[in-house]
Structures are given as C-alpha cells and as structure tokens.
Amino acid sequence: MSALTGRPPRREPRSILPWLATPALVVFVGFAVIPLVGVFALSFTTWDGIGAIQPSGLTSWRAVLTDPGLPHALWVTFLVMAVSWAVQTPLSILIGTFLAGRQRYRAVLSVVYFVPVTLSSAAIAIAYKALLDPNFGLGAGLKIQVLSQDWLGRPGLAFGVVVFVVSWQFVPFHSLIYQGGVQQIPKSLYEAAQLDGAGRIRQFFSITLPQLRYTIITSSTLMVVGSLTFFDLIFILTEGGPGDATRVLALDMYKRGFQASLMGPASAMAVILVLVGLALALLLRRLGGRDAGASQLEGA
C-alpha cells in the first residue's frame, strides 16, 4: 500500500532531475572536457602561439619527457604538496577544534583567523615579497638580524617561504572545514567519555580525530589537488627561482608555453598535470574507504 501511494509524488522530481544537471554539465564540458581534448591534440603539434599549428607527432612528448627539468618540476611539486600538507593538516585540525568551542572569544578569533582567505594570492605574494626583501624588508627595517635573511634568494629558504605563505593563506580555510566537522560530532560521545574518565587529550585522540576521518580526507583532497595548481603565488613570489628551486609543474608549463612560445611541449605538460591530478584524486578516494558517499555528509 505504502509503495503505491508513495510512487506518484516521486516521479515528478525524477523527470526534472536530469535537466537540473544540465547547466553544470554544460559548464563542465565547455570549460573542462573540450579544452582538455584541445590540449591533448595540441601536445602532438608544434606551435609558437602565433604562426600556423603544425602536426609533429611525438616531438613535443619526446622533448618534455627527456628534459631533466620535468622530473625536477615533478619533485618540487610533490615536495610542496607533501610538506604543505604535513604543515597545514595538524595546524588546521588543532585550530579548527579550538574554534569549535562555543565561547564568544573563540567566535571572535575565528573571524580574525579567516581574514587571509579573503585576500587574493597576488596581494599576499606581493606583500610577503616586500616584507622579505633582503635590503628594504622587515628584517632590514627593524634591524633584526634573524629576519634579514636572503629569504627568496637561497633555494632551501625560498622553498620554506613558499610553504609558509601557502600555509598562512590556506590554514584558515581548512580550519573552517574542521571547525564544522568538530561541531557535528555528537555531544553524547564526549559525555560518555567523560563518565568513563577520559581526559581532554584522550578525548581528542579517541573521539575527535576518528570522527573527523572523512573531514580529513575532504580537506586533504582539496590541499593535495589544489597544490598541483599553485601558480599565482609562486609566480609573483619567486618566479620559480632562485634558479629552478621552486619551479612547480604548473609554472614550468606556463614558462614553456607563454614565455618560450613552445605550446606543444606546454600542452604535453598540461596533460601530465591532469594525469597526476587524476591519479592523486583516485588514490585519496581509495584511502577514503568503500563507503565514499558518506564522506560528503561528514565532511561538509
């Protein structure tokens, strides 16, 4: 009986459903799928961006794959990804958990913490570049020896600065995700733990962290995949330098395509970038466990 009465109202939304997806689908096809196919086709050509496009088989691929710059760029990209993940995740979880408390001062702090997210990467990069200038920056201005390093001019330091600035920019965003995650953990779990005599630290490791599992996966996916496309910040801060110490894959691709006018090899690198991104997303999905659908609810 209930099945019969339940059916008619269900049908209507079902028939509309495909149409609701259309706008998203059109945008997705227009701005992701078609360009992707175009880039894939361009990677088998020689083109300087100005003259005629000439098919050239595997020349571009050979040039990219035999260039020692590629493994280096991949390595730098991976390093930025791994180090910035390792720095951001614990910080974001701690700050997020702290901000999840109901006290008023925490609410005020969470607004303050959120400020970096509202700034554009370009503005952040320009500000940091000025602050870190070895001759006219913060260190030189305040005459603090420790601060007047050649921050962006030495490979190791420049890499550290990039990771720091990236974290400074994105930790607030991820804290916000974790804040939401923590606030969704049922209170009863903590009450039960308290009755069992668990302290704050024990509660954090035994309840908060396990409950945040899906939130961690969501946030990590955003971090890892996002770090593949770090471009604006690094471009303005170091231009990939000194030398090629901070030249990530996206930057290498831009330089090849738009500065060296080698659109073929740049397209080949774009394809590599997409493949790496897909592989990483799949990997993270696997790590998320079988019940992937549930993660969306918890990680929202």
Add this chain to the structure above:
Amino acid sequence: MALSRRTLLGLAAGVPVSAALAACGSSGPGKSGNGATYWYLNGQPQEGVRAGAVDAFNKARPDERIADTTFQNDAYKTKIKTAIGAGQAPTIIWGWGGGTLRTYAEAGQVEDLTSWFDEHSEVRKRLFPSSFGAATVDGKIYAMPCETVQPIILYYNRKVFDQVGVEPPQSWEDIMALVPRFNAKGIAPFSLGGQSRWTNMMWLEFLFDRIGGPELFQAIVEGEKNAWSHPDAITALTKVQELVEAGGFVKGFSSITADSNADQALLYTGRAAMMLQGAWSYGIQKTDGGDFVPSGALGFMNFPPVEGGKGDPSGAVGNPAQYLSISSKASAEQKKVAKDFFATGVLQDDEVKKWIGNGSVPIRLGTEKLLAASESADFLRFTYDLASKAEVFTQSWDQALSPTAAETLLDNIVKLFQLSVSPEQFARNLNAVTGK
C-alpha cells in the same frame, strides 16, 4: 567525493583552459571599429610621453582616431603574443624588434613596411640609421623605429666612491680590485636585480663584447654550431662567476626585481657603489632618488675594457630603439591611420622635447642643441655620444634571439649567477637551442 573530483577536473583543466582558449580571448579590442588601436607600456615618465603623442595626433586629425591601452612590462610581453596568435592584435604593435619581430613577420602577422619607407624616405632619413637593424627581417622592414636609444650604462655613486677613497674602474682588473674595498666597508660593490634575469644578462653582453668582440654574439645569432663554446665565451662566463664568488653583487641579488626599481634604490641610497642598467634608469633615479641626481652624485660611464680582449671599448649594447609594427589583420582604414601616425605623429618636436626632458635620447637626428640645453645635458650628451659613436651597437640578447632561445638563455643565466651550472654546462645548454 563527487565534489572533490569535479573540483579536481576543474582545477587541473583550468590552467590548460587558458592555453587552449587563448585563441578565443575576449579581452582584446577587436578589429572592428573605425579608429586604430595602439597598445604600449605604462609606467611614468614614459607613459605620459606616449600618451601625449597619441593625443596630439588625435587632435591634429579629427577624422582619424587612435585608441590607446597601456600594459605593465612583463604582462605585456605575454599579452601581446597571445593577442597576435589569436588574431586580436591591436593595429599598432609596440615592441622591441629583433627575434620577436621575426616570429611575427614569419607568421605573416605584421605588415611589410619596406615600400612605405621607400615612398616616405623623409621619415626614414630623420631617424638614427642604427635603429633600423632590429626592425629588419631578411632584408625587409617590418617596424617603424621610435622613442629612444637605450644603451646599457655603468652607473656609480660618487659619494660612496669618495667615502671609500677609490676611483671608478678603468678595466676588469680594477673592478675585481674594487670589490674587496667596498665589501670591507659594508657597501655592496654592485647592485643587481637578479630575479628579473635580463639584468644579469647585461653583464654577459658586455663581457662577450669586450673579450671576444661583437662577432662572438653575432655568430650565436646566426646559429653557428657550438658558438657558445668558443674559448672567449667560456672566458667571459668564467669571469662573471669569479665576480659572483668574490662577492661582487649585493646580498640577496637573486630575489631582487628590477621592475620594482629596488636595484636602483640600492645605488642612490648608497648601499651599493655601482650598477649596470639601461639608460632609462637615469630618469627613474632622477625621479625617485631625491637629491641624488641633482647634486651630481650619480656617475656614469661605458663598461671598461677587459685586459687582452678583442672588443672595442667604445662598443655599446642595449636597445637601439623601440618599434611600432602594423598588424596585418587590421582593416585597410586602420592601417592608413597607423601609417599616418608613423609619418606625422611619431617623434614630432613636442614628443622629442618630452623625451629629452626626462633624460633620454630620442632616435631623431639633429637634436644636439636641444640635448645641450636640457637640465640633464651631461648625461644626454654622454648617451648620445655612446650610441652614435659606437662602432657596433649590439641589441639586447633576449630581444635579438627568438623567444624560445631567449627563455633558455635567461633561465641558464640565473643558474650561472647562482654558480649552479659551470661555464661549460651553460655553453652546452645554449648550443642546443641556438645552433642550427
């Protein structure tokens, strides 16, 4: 997870999108419309002079109209390439001539102006003859030289030299001897905006010229095999690394950019003693340096000779002029406006006076009197002589070479200055892109 995947594809594809859709760029002014369009660089004081010439032309010819748009230097280099590739170029294309102009010409994107210059020989005759070299591709002229000649100059701070009690260098040996003297006083011997890369390149341009003569780089431009491995080239590359090792450049040079004029600030604030920069830097130091230029503390000279070198010590390097081309995709009407602008709007008396007023030498002949009457007469006289008396005026390397070769060059120059490649490796890396 569905969200993340879509985000991923969006993100991963987002960057290539710009590459593939560049051809559909929508921000460039289209070909339609009655007037001509003209893009050039912003930044004062040059921007004002350029805008003034356009305004004067528009006023003098009410029936013709040029709409101008300005761009920042580095952004422009990318923007103009993309726009030309997409068929969205402005009618009048501002540029540096040389290798980039060659790629435009070979792709048929710019008008051949040879016959126009034959018909309008009076336009040609009033400009520096040396300025036409970089406008010429395979014997045909594709651009109108304009604006100013910009040789690279060795600037120094006289106050700092007096303070340390030393004289400006007369040879490479002197330079190397000055380095420890300045370092001992906590003053950087040379300022350098190393992150801009072309700043480092100026050192090589001079060392190659002084040690091996202009033929050395000419062989590279002509695509001679292994030209970078010439013993003179290796000597020049080694010398520059010796200077880096000796602490010749300001601390942190590889993170200083020239676009922000920080390298020039180091010189006029007395934190650095010397600097190799273009002639345009004079105007910047005059504007930003307060009392520095008016008090006569700014010294300037040509790059000194290197002991045993084959090059002529009067040889100059830099930008022989700036260049205006006409897009071949423009309408006949637009092309006519552009050509009228070339004939009656470029380097007219008023513009010439303005260039001289902000301390540069326009490429128009017969301006000696105006130069002598200017408040920067000493500097202008020096630049005029340097540019007009130089036996050879080598064009800046990154402009002379193709964009592809220039990018490899700039990349390797940074590594050379960081001592992360040896002179021999540097030569090998570049032989691979410039040799035929």
